[in-house]
Amino acid sequence: MRKTLATLALGTALTTGFSAQAETVDVGLILSLSGSGAVLGTEMQKGADLALEMSGGKLGGLEGHFLYEDDQRKPDVGKTAAEKLIRSEKVDFVIGPSYSNVMMAVQAPIVRTGTILISPNPAPAELAGANCDANYFSIPFQNDQPAEALGLHMNEKGIKKVFVVVPNYQAGKDVVEGFKRTFKGEIVSEIYTPLEQNDFSAEMTEIKTADPEAVLAFMPGGLGVQFVKQYDQAGLKPMADLYTVFTVFNGVSLDAIGAAAEGVYSVDQWTYDLDNPANKEFVAAYSTKYGTLPSNFAAMAFDAVRLIDGAITAAGGVEDKEAVRAAMKAASFQSVRGDFAFNTNQHPIHAMYIARVSKDEATGALAVRNEGMIVDKMADSYAAECTLE
Amino acid sequence: MTALILEQLLNGLQLGVLLFLIAAGLTLIFGVMDFINLSHGSLFMLGAYFAVLFQGLTGSFFLAVTLAGLGVCVVGLIFELLLVRRLYHRSHLDHVLVTYGLILVANESVAILWGATPIFSGLPESLSTLVALPFGISYPVYRLLVIGVGIVVAAVLFWLVKYTRIGMRVRAGATNRAVVSVMGVNISLLFTLVFGFGAFLAGLAGALAGPLLSVQPGMGETVLILSFVVVVIGGLGSIKGALLAAIIVGLIDTMGRAFLRDFLSAFLSARVASEAGPALASMLVYILMALILFFRPEGLLPMQKRS
Numbered sequence: 137m138r139k140t141l142a143t144l145a146l147g148t149a150l151t152t153g154f155s156a157q158a159e160t161v162d163v164g165l166i167l168s169l170s171g172s173g174a175v176l177g178t179e180m181q182k183g184a185d186l187a188l189e190m191s192g193g194k195l196g197g198l199e200g201h202f203l204y205e206d207d208q209r210k211p212d213v214g215k216t217a218a219e220k221l222i223r224s225e226k227v228d229f230v231i232g233p234s235y236s237n238v239m240m241a242v243q244a245p246i247v248r249t250g251t252i253l254i255s256p257n258p259a260p261a262e263l264a265g266a267n268c269d270a271n272y273f274s275i276p277f278q279n280d281q282p283a284e285a286l287g288l289h290m291n292e293k294g295i296k297k298v299f300v301v302v303p304n305y306q307a308g309k310d311v312v313e314g315f316k317r318t319f320k321g322e323i324v325s326e327i328y329t330p331l332e333q334n335d336f337s338a339e340m341t342e343i344k345t346a347d348p349e350a351v352l353a354f355m356p357g358g359l360g361v362q363f364v365k366q367y368d369q370a371g372l373k374p375m376a377d378l379y380t381v382f383t384v385f386n387g388v389s390l391d392a393i394g395a396a397a398e399g400v401y402s403v404d405q406w407t408y409d410l411d412n413p414a415n416k417e418f419v420a421a422y423s424t425k426y427g428t429l430p431s432n433f434a435a436m437a438f439d440a441v442r443l444i445d446g447a448i449t450a451a452g453g454v455e456d457k458e459a460v461r462a463a464m465k466a467a468s469f470q471s472v473r474g475d476f477a478f479n480t481n482q483h484p485i486h487a488m489y490i491a492r493v494s495k496d497e498a499t500g501a502l503a504v505r506n507e508g509m510i511v512d513k514m515a516d517s518y519a520a521e522c523t524l525e
Numbered sequence: 526m527t528a529l530i531l532e533q534l535l536n537g538l539q540l541g542v543l544l545f546l547i548a549a550g551l552t553l554i555f556g557v558m559d560f561i562n563l564s565h566g567s568l569f570m571l572g573a574y575f576a577v578l579f580q581g582l583t584g585s586f587f588l589a590v591t592l593a594g595l596g597v598c599v600v601g602l603i604f605e606l607l608l609v610r611r612l613y614h615r616s617h618l619d620h621v622l623v624t625y626g627l628i629l630v631a632n633e634s635v636a637i638l639w640g641a642t643p644i645f646s647g648l649p650e651s652l653s654t655l656v657a658l659p660f661g662i663s664y665p666v667y668r669l670l671v672i673g674v675g676i677v678v679a680a681v682l683f684w685l686v687k688y689t690r691i692g693m694r695v696r697a698g699a700t701n702r703a704v705v706s707v708m709g710v711n712i713s714l715l716f717t718l719v720f721g722f723g724a725f726l727a728g729l730a731g732a733l734a735g736p737l738l739s740v741q742p743g744m745g746e747t748v749l750i751l752s753f754v755v756v757v758i759g760g761l762g763s764i765k766g767a768l769l770a771a772i773i774v775g776l777i778d779t780m781g782r783a784f785l786r787d788f789l790s791a792f793l794s795a796r797v798a799s800e801a802g803p804a805l806a807s808m809l810v811y812i813l814m815a816l817i818l819f820f821r822p823e824g825l826l827p828m829q830k831r832s
């Protein structure tokens with residue numbers, strides 16, 4: 137009898153032991169947390185941390201664990217981090233990375249093992265079309281979308297002469313391709329600057345001479361700070377409106393640029409002043425916790441964690457991978473963007489907005505503020521090539 | 526067209542002057558002490574951060590730039606006394622290893638103190654305006670100021686090196702160190718002074734570049750590469766060479782970026798020109814360096830060196 141009791145107790149302990157193990161969700165986050173790429177990575181970390189904190193440390197009712205890995209914006213470092221997370225940590229989900237170049241290195245090794253990968257920011261064209269994957273979800277957009285939406289916006293505004301400046305690498309070329317896909321006016325000049333270039337005086341002089349109606353610039357991270365400051369210092373702001381994608385954002389970026397950023401346009405899928413309950417809750421919690429307005433990078437990382445949370449709730453756990461994937465595809469969560477759905481290639485169908493940097497009435501801080509919707513329920517240009525159901 | 530070319534020339538001159546301020550310190554330290562200082566870019570970064578700090582404390586931009594230069598000079602002196610002077614008799618590889626380590630330490634320290642993200646560094650109202658120049662050019666006042674400061678620093682440097690006692694010793698030290706110390710000159714004091722002065726110039730350059738650039742950890746590395754190119758083209762240890770090379774590099778880089786694409790499209794199709802133009806423009810400076818190394822390995826205006 138005694139023995140039976142002991143066995144029973146052991147059995148119960150074992151069962152509870154197993155179920156306790158199954159009741160945790162491990163999420164690996166590969167972000168650029170040091171070096172010049174840290175500008176975006178730290179924003180994403182803040183957004184993800186807040187999402188977990190707001191749900192009481194739980195994801196879909198299970199205990200949530202975050203494992204951060206720093207990729208230093210280097211593809212090889214990112215790949216090592218991905219292998220560590222999959223093989224030794226055996227995480228259930230990976231969120232990351234922060235930049236397209238690292239994404240191209242980590243996507244295949246992660247999705248091949250059946251682990252679900254959610255991009256909080258980069259969504260290169262190569263992974264949206266024929267190479268789409270059932271385990272790969274892009275939460276923010278497809279990289280070309282903001283530039284495509286900007287083209288539509290400029291057509292509508294009747295802007296005819298545009299000057300384009302982007303860094304000379306894949307993402308820069310994607311932006312120009314996306315813009316050309318929709319823009320009907322004339323591109324008076326397109327300049328590709330080396331990624332390591334930080335003085336733009338020659339380009340500013342060229343812009344002045346070309347006398348365009350508007351300038352399209354894509355200058356990620358620290359480049360954006362330098363470009364917008366120098367654009368203002370060169371006296372170009374009154375001459376041509378500056379339109380940007382992925383360049384200016386709330387918090388660190390606008391703090392570093394200062395008044396020079398006022399009046400700069402940006403095309404975004406989310407702005408902090410969007411009127412929906414999920415967003416209001418997010419912005420209020422973020423401002424309380426960090427003392428600044430959230431950036432779109434923080435918002436997208438927040439959405440990525442919420443997507444996991446919603447999918448686990450809908451699937452009733454993480455054991456059944458098929459059910460989790462189906463629930464993720466159904467996007468059973470409240471995005472801070474409001475309306476949100478995944479296309480067949482698991483990239484978003486959502487609205488794009490034109491936004492402009494001006495002072496927030498409540499705090500007096502500069503913010504990227506919504507000026508109106510450009511296009512609703514926008515799908516990306518590559519979904520048709522994807523063969524996923 | 527004249528206005529465009531003149532304005533681009535000014536842009537090139539401004540870039541050249543900034544490069545000169547960094548390269549002058551680098552070449553002095555290399556020429557006099559035979560010491561390779563990779564962490565020179567970190568001193569540049571510190572200059573930018575100090576300028577922001579002092580501008581917040583004093584409210585005056587000019588005072589902040591001066592104090593930043595002096596602050597970095599002090600940091601440089603401390604470096605020299607504690608660490609660098611132990612390395613002079615070691616090989617170049619050891620210099621490179623230690624000063625590369627210093628870059629990592631400097632970047633991480635700055636990230637801990639000020640954060641890993643860019644901080645704000647702006648200009649006072651009076652300097653963020655445009656000034657009208659002949660030929661219908663309107664040019665930012667601040668960039669003209671940078672050119673002015675560079676010219677003044679260059680003039681002071683020449684006077685120091687050419688007409689003062691300390692300058693004579695510096696030149697002598699660069700030519701033959703052993704003889705100088707045999708003549709009773711306190712060579713270790715001389716080295717400390719030169720290192721501190723080099724740090725001051727780097728800090729000054731960083732403080733001046735702050736409002737143009739994004740002030741963030743690692744901002745020194747991109748300028749460091751170009752200033753090494755300047756030192757190599759100008760001739761190791763030569764101030765005159767550094768000035769000449771800095772202006773040449775600044776002009777070639779700017780003019781290449783501005784006109785190479787249009788120039789190429791005269792011979793090639795528009796598509797090829799727009800692909801090759803930017804790629805070639807970013808290579809021009811390095812092509813020049815390769816040519817100089819091939820035809821004049823000692824640089825344009827080398828120091829006379831006897832061993």
